[in-house]
Amino acid sequence: MEKVIIFGAQSLLGKECFSVFSQSKLYEVIPLSHYNYDLLNAEELKKAFSDHNPDIVINCAEFADIDAAEKKENEDLVYTLNCDAPEMMAHLCTKSGTKFIHFSTDHVFDGKEETYNEQSPVHPINVYGESKVEGELAIWEENPYAIIIRTGTLFGESSDNFVTQAISLAKKHRKIFAVDDEMSNFTSAKDVAESVFQMIEDDPEQYGVFHLFGKDFTSPAIIATKIIHILSSRSALTLVHADEAYQQAKRAKKRHLEASRGQVLPGILETFPSIVSPI
Numbered sequence: 001m002e003k004v005i006i007f008g009a010q011s012l013l014g015k016e017c018f019s020v021f022s023q024s025k026l027y028e029v030i031p032l033s034h035y036n037y038d039l040l041n042a043e044e045l046k047k048a049f050s051d052h053n054p055d056i057v058i059n060c061a062e063f064a065d066i067d068a069a070e071k072k073e074n075e076d077l078v079y080t081l082n083c084d085a086p087e088m089m090a091h092l093c094t095k096s097g098t099k100f101i102h103f104s105t106d107h108v109f110d111g112k113e114e115t116y117n118e119q120s121p122v123h124p125i126n127v128y129g130e131s132k133v134e135g136e137l138a139i140w141e142e143n144p145y146a147i148i149i150r151t152g153t154l155f156g157e158s159s160d161n162f163v164t165q166a167i168s169l170a171k172k173h174r175k176i177f178a179v180d181d182e183m184s185n186f187t188s189a190k191d192v193a194e195s196v197f198q199m200i201e202d203d204p205e206q207y208g209v210f211h212l213f214g215k216d217f218t219s220p221a222i223i224a225t226k227i228i229h230i231l232s233s234r235s236a237l238t239l240v241h242a243d244e245a246y247q248q249a250k251r252a253k254k255r256h257l258e259a260s261r262g263q264v265l266p267g268i269l270e271t272f273p274s275i276v277s278p279i
């Protein structure tokens with residue numbers, strides 16, 4: 001049985017990848033968090049490889065706080081997690097003939113184009129996005145056979161995210177604040193994990209950048225409106241502009257993904273019935 005290690009296994013996507021790969025019973029799956037191996041320490045990262053000798057590595061770990069990434073004092077942390085650690089993983093995977101799957105983001109784009117596919121030039125406008133681009137480039141230097149998946153705004157039941165927070169507030173009829181001028185592809189983390197699993201099953205040899213994202217390109221405010229409607233909630237919705245909501249990092253207002261070789265996944269309304277149980 002092939003062995004898969006998942007870095008960042010406590011993340012939303014990490015939990016879904018763990019569940020999909022382990023439920024298949026085709027792989028031995030080892031979930032790793034910073035408690036097991038601190039990715040800020042290259043020696044610990046190397047030890048994760050020598051301890052487990054994986055056939056496949058899935059990297060869901062990252063420095064994820066887009067606003068905190070702008071602070072000078074976090075610079076080392078951001079680049080170590082989003083660039084140096086994936087670079088080292090890619091290097092170790094090349095050395096051992098291990099398949100490497102890494103996740104990236106729609107924040108590598110500036111939002112000036114209508115849509116972005118896998119061939120679109122990257123142009124990040126915040127430090128987080130820059131660090132993810134640097135990570136992608138460093139991976140290609142070390143491992144041309146890696147898979148890099150770029151996805152949109154993730155939601156899912158296994159961790160806190162905008163959708164679960166809005167559902168929880170709507171169920172309690174509490175006020176919901178939602179940004180109305182930032183649009184992205186809302187994407188089910190479970191669907192991404194299932195799609196990655198299928199990619200590996202269909203063709204373990206494929207490599208390159210793939211966009212995997214939910215088909216609904218929308219704003220948090222629209223999502224919140226739908227949640228309030230579906231739940232017949234009395235929650236009041238307060239619309240907020242992105243510039244007021246986020247204090248530090250600039251965000252591209254429209255990060256509309258397109259797939260030339262990746263996959264468009266189901267929209268949020270198709271996924272809702274399973275995550276929004278009635279009040």
Ligand SMILES: NC(=O)c1ccc[n+]([C@@H]2O[C@H](COP(=O)([O-])OP(=O)(O)OC[C@H]3O[C@@H](n4cnc5c(N)ncnc54)[C@H](OP(=O)(O)O)[C@@H]3O)[C@@H](O)[C@H]2O)c1
Nearest residue numbers: 008010011012013033034039061062064103105152153154
């Ligand atoms: N969330 C989104 O909306 C979104 C959108 C587009 C792309 N993505 C991509 O999807 C991937 C996963 O995102 P996510 O939101 O699911 O992740 P997340 O919930 O933000 O979690 C990040 C993970 O990184 C791990 N980590 C942080 N510092 C670490 C360290 N020093 N050593 C080891 N692990 C460390 C954490 O592990 P511990 O819990 O063990 O500390 C945490 O589980 C990322 O590559 C991201 O770019 C996410």
